[in-house]
Amino acid sequence: MPTKLLSQFFPWLLFVTLSLIFLYSSLLPFHSPPSPTQPLKNIPTSPNAKSKSKSLKNACNFYKGHWVFDPARRPIYDETCPFHRNAWNCLRNKRDNMGNINSWKWMPKTCDLPRIDPFRFLDLMRNRNIGFVGDSLSENFLVSFLCVLRVVDLGAKKWKKKGAWRGAYFPKFNVTVAYHRAVLLAKYEWQPKQPSDFSQDGLKGIYRVDVDTPVDDWAHVADFYDVLVFNTGHWWGSDKFPKETPLVFYQSGQPIIPPLEMLDGLKLVLQNMVSHIQKDLPQKTLKFWRLQSPRHFYGGDWNQNGSCMFNNPLEEPELDLWFDPRNNGVNKEARTLNLLIQDALQGTEIKLLDVTHLSEFRADAHPAIWLGKKDAVAVWGQDCLHWCLPGVPDTWVDILSELIRTGFET
Ligand SMILES: *[C@@H]1O[C@H](CO)[C@@H](O)[C@H](O)[C@H]1NC(C)=O
Ligand SMILES: *[C@@H]1O[C@H](CO)[C@@H](O)[C@H](O)[C@H]1NC(C)=O
8 A cells, every 4th residue: 555655765865855955054154055935025126115124124023943942931921911812822731841831942043032021022012903814823822922922911811803803902001912813814705616617526606815905804993003914824725725716816796717736826815815915904014924923733634544653853854854845745735825925925025924834733732632622533533724722822922022023123
């Protein structure tokens, strides 16, 4: 059987690859190849922002580095935060290894990443609002942010207006932080099979995507937020939209002919959403685009008993084996999508928030089988996609809050 052959072959392949990597890195100790996820990030590229680029030239690259174990490190919040979502509340769900998960500290290569000071941050944000727009990984990010900020404003209240899916208002500071669910960013809707589709075998209907129309959930919030953080990611796959219920792309109200493959549709959606953000959002709004949060399914995809029962982060040489699209593994989507997103953002004032590389290490930090609900694993499989909280998104919060701070102070 081919799978059996593969499993015999894999350890050997791993060994050869690691040896090559080792040889390569020991021969060329000072050579670091340019990576597609390397930042142009903090350097504004639009003409009217040019004058600022000098002061930001020496800005730290938070995205390259490694995790170090610090047994004294403690999370800022615990399982009692009222903004938790059950399935990600790994402390309450008694996930194994939670102490270790939160003892790793991200160390950028060339500088220190300060931990957020929630009081100073909210003080800086006074009378301002932060919005997240995208899929459930943005919600995961939001919950982390809310729980971190709440420790200095215990009066924080749930907030769900203006189309928000979830959020909180911090009364001491008059700050709102919320999430707008928009998994594809563009508008999409279910259409049952039409009589004219009869020739198409097995088709149950389509999801019509209007590539040029932001979905209502975030289309009308531009004036409310001072900071917006966008993402779209793991919904662009055939597990979400199989060929019986595919995405079909429309532009100016008409189907695009010939029909586009999913990733070509994504390119068009990205172009359109980026140009909408550039044109219709106020100049003064700080705009970020968060790159992919990688998944860590081992031994199969989420619906094929894929697992992530790891006790430690991955080692750097393992990352390409897991994530390089050339290896065609189940976790390749993050880097594939990142390339398309980076293309679409080129030359815009939207800053990249590149959490991909640092998160790729953290195979140990997903909820896995500890989902807080009987039968959840049998029905949904392990969760190797979202993150335990407290956990890795707390580091995303540290980085985002630094970028927001420099964005408002410079
Ligand atoms: C709270 O902030 C909003 C802007 O988000 C502002 O319009 C409003 O005046 C502020 N309220 C107070 C009491 O300062
Ligand atoms: C997943 O595991 C269960 C129980 O071990 C098994 O019955 C099922 O066939 C497996 N599914 C796949 C896709 O491997």
